[in-house]
Amino acid sequence: MGDTAPISPLGYFTPxxxxxxxxxxxxAKRWRYWRIVYRIGxxxxxxxxxxxxxxxxxxxxxxxxxxxxxxxxxxxRDCVPVVRAMKEYHRDxxxxxxxxxxxxxxxxxxxxxxxxxxxDGQFMFFSKGERIFYEFTGSGEDWFVExxxxxxxxxxxxxxxxxxxxxxxxxx
Amino acid sequence: MYCRxxxxxxxxxxxFNRCGRCGxxxxxxxxxxxxxxxxxxxxxxARQILWTTIIGVMAAYVVATFxxxxxxxxxx
Numbered sequence: 001m002g003d004t005a006p007i008s009p010l011g012y013f014t015p016x017x018x019x020x021x022x023x024x025x026x027x028a029k030r031w032r033y034w035r036i037v038y039r040i041g042x043x044x045x046x047x048x049x050x051x052x053x054x055x056x057x058x059x060x061x062x063x064x065x066x067x068x069x070x071x072x073x074x075x076x077r078d079c080v081p082v083v084r085a086m087k088e089y090h091r092d093x094x095x096x097x098x099x100x101x102x103x104x105x106x107x108x109x110x111x112x113x114x115x116x117x118x119x120d121g122q123f124m125f126f127s128k129g130e131r132i133f134y135e136f137t138g139s140g141e142d143w144f145v146e147x148x149x150x151x152x153x154x155x156x157x158x159x160x161x162x163x164x165x166x167x168x169x170x171x172x
Numbered sequence: 173m174y175c176r177x178x179x180x181x182x183x184x185x186x187x188f189n190r191c192g193r194c195g196x197x198x199x200x201x202x203x204x205x206x207x208x209x210x211x212x213x214x215x216x217x218a219r220q221i222l223w224t225t226i227i228g229v230m231a232a233y234v235v236a237t238f239x240x241x242x243x244x245x246x247x248x
Contacts, residue, residue: 024181025181028179028181028210031179031209031210031211032179032210034211035179035210035211035212038211038212038217042220042221042224045221045224045225045228046224046227046228046231048228049224049225049228049229049231049232050227050228050229050231050232050235051232051235053232054228054229054231054232054233054235054236055232055235055236055239057232058232058233058236059236059239059240129239129240148239148242
């Protein structure tokens with residue numbers, strides 16, 4: 001080895017095998033293992049944010065995917081009053097409402113959320129990427145959900161109303 | 173002494189003031205030019221976690237958009 005370091009014209013040190021040979025001791029190998037673990041951890045962090053927590057938070061406002069319990073709260077808060085109003089309208093008028101305006105303000109004092117749809121006697125609500133609807137037919141009367149994450153009946157009791165105390169009349 | 177770029181042991185090439193593996197220059201008298209352990213420094217770790225989070229959030233928006241689009245196209 002000479003007295004001066006062999007620096008290339010570009011300024012890089014280019015040792016020959018005789019001048020210097022890099023050897024990795026046990027401690028260096030252990031640290032290399034920890035660097036690999038660290039990089040896997042960074043990759044895991046990216047996957048968790050990009051694939052799990054982030055999309056759930058953006059789409060559903062929570063870190064986990066929606067569950068039936070989430071829908072139970074939504075149904076009880078937003079859907080039951082509308083369906084009760086629809087059934088009261090049907091009881092008094094003798095037919096199902098065609099649109100949400102048929103229910104307000106007589107049967108529904110507050111205008112429901114825009115995601116709620118009443119059309120031709122059908123109730124529908126889009127929430128958290130799922131379609132919530134109410135089956136009005138006879139013994140099968142119940143709440144249901146259809147969507148990419150949840151499907152099936154929602155554990156909320158069917159809506160019941162008191163019998164009419166007044167004669168059926170056409171509104172307006 | 174370890175290289176800040178490739179984490180090689182610099183003691184073996186201290187006389188050249190350059191890393192033998194990647195060629196990065198260092199000053200044995202200036203601790204800021206080398207690492208005391210062959211692992212990213214605290215600031216580098218913080219920076220990498222921050223960037224991973226930022227890029228992860230951007231990717232999350234793309235994933236969320238595709239998820240909702242696929243649910244919508246699922247047919248209701």
